[in-house]
Amino acid sequence: MDKQPMPSPDIATGRLTEQELNHNFSDAHPPLSHEQALVEAERCFYCYDAPCIEACPTSIDIPRFIRAIATGNMQGSARTILDSNILGGSCARVCPTEILCEQKCVHNTLEEGRPVRIGQLQRHATDWQMEHGGQPFRRQPETGRRVAIVGAGPAGLACAHRLAMYGHDVVLYDRHAKAGGLNEYGVAAYKLSNDFAQKEVDFLLAIGGISVVGGKTLGVDFSVGDLKRDHDAVFLSIGLTGVRQLEMEGETLDGVQDAVSFIETLRSMSKTDVPVGRRVVVIGGGNTAVDAAVQARRLGAEEVTLVYRRGAENMSATAVEREWAQTNGVTVRLWASPVAIVQEDSALAGVEFARGSLNESGKPVYNADDRFFIPADMVLKAVGQIFCHDPISGEEIAIENGRIMVDAEYRTSMKGVYAGGDCTPGEDLTVAAVRDGRDAAEAINAALSSAA
Structure with missing residues (x-):
């Protein structure tokens, strides 16, 4: 194992200016203009028995709301969405549309990788309703229940x-x-x-x-x-x-925390007050791991490494999320399982990993004799919630x-x-x-x- 000496843990606030942080945490995917939304809406074929509807867990009538945008009926478009999904605005922003409705868009068979941007159109309609129309539903007479x-x-x-x-x-x-x-x-x-x-x-x-x-x-x-x-x-x-633990010595060290708590802290405080390491290791392969890794990088961490125990195809984070991590300067290491949280003078020094692969039976195995070390002054655990x-x-x-x-x-x-x-x-x-x-x-x- 190639292990380099590491200085004492370096976790601090204010690695970036307030202006830099505001830029880094601004809207990751800016909304469509109304003109862009009209052009995108007109790409839709308004399919009968549309496969995109079946792929939506809330069964939004997607062709109907897109047609309404194309004809200038923004109120009708939003009502169609909100009838099925009252949180359509947030879902438009956080849903993995690339593996749900947009994956089933028939445009994928004609123009590979260019489905109608359903999520963006949904955001356009629901944002319009929140800004111009307010709450579109009314209460029925009170029942006393x-x-x-x-x-x-x-x-x-x-x-x-x-x-x-x-x-x-x-x-x-x-x-x-x-x-x-x-x-x-x-x-x-x-x-x-x-x-x-x-x-x-x-x-x-x-x-x-x-x-x-x-x-x-x-x-x-x-x-x-x-x-x-x-x-x-x-x-x-x-x-x-609940949050799963690694079940290894060193999890209570300063600088080691679960990614869920890290994200909650970041969402609850001013970004200038959130401490982050200079070198951060994130353990996990889901969306929480990606969110934690990218946000650590955007807080000013110089090196962020996301380590997952299997291959990219096994990660619960989508390909879009993985690409997002890498374009934000996160290094992704695959086929590596944590075996030890390394301490030096009772302080966090980094994490030791064993390299893995599939055996002849197709099961993952890890070689205890083939290890590598990643120095870190902050470790974020994203190995699952329970x-x-x-x-x-x-x-x-x-x-x-x-x-x-x-x-x-x-x-x-x-x-x-x-x-x-x-x-x-x-x-x-x-x-x-x-x-x-x-x-x-x-x-x-x-x-x-x-x-x-």
């Missing part, structure tokens, strides 16, 4: 809006001070710039009938049983709050394979309690969480209506 929602992320917000639309009163509880969930605290700042997550929350809450109670934690400040006693139904959208069941321990809620089990109507095994989003089985995508919240609200409304 109250629903508690735990978790004010995409699933909880989508559920709250749909229930409020039906006239129910909703109380949204969240452990954070602000609503928004991952959109507010867990997504790279340059993806949802200019405080967009909170602007979208305000837009959604404008329907009325929704109260947000921040700084309250399930299992600490109240229980599911408490909520059931005081409400007609409960929806759990508590996400994945469901933390402590808040619902003791409740009659079934959990299997680390997720809350629900039926086709999003009902848990506890009567009157529903669940959706990342805490239940399925894809860990913002747009999938929105679908869960929307559809759970429909099930809750049907149950409340039949019981009336």
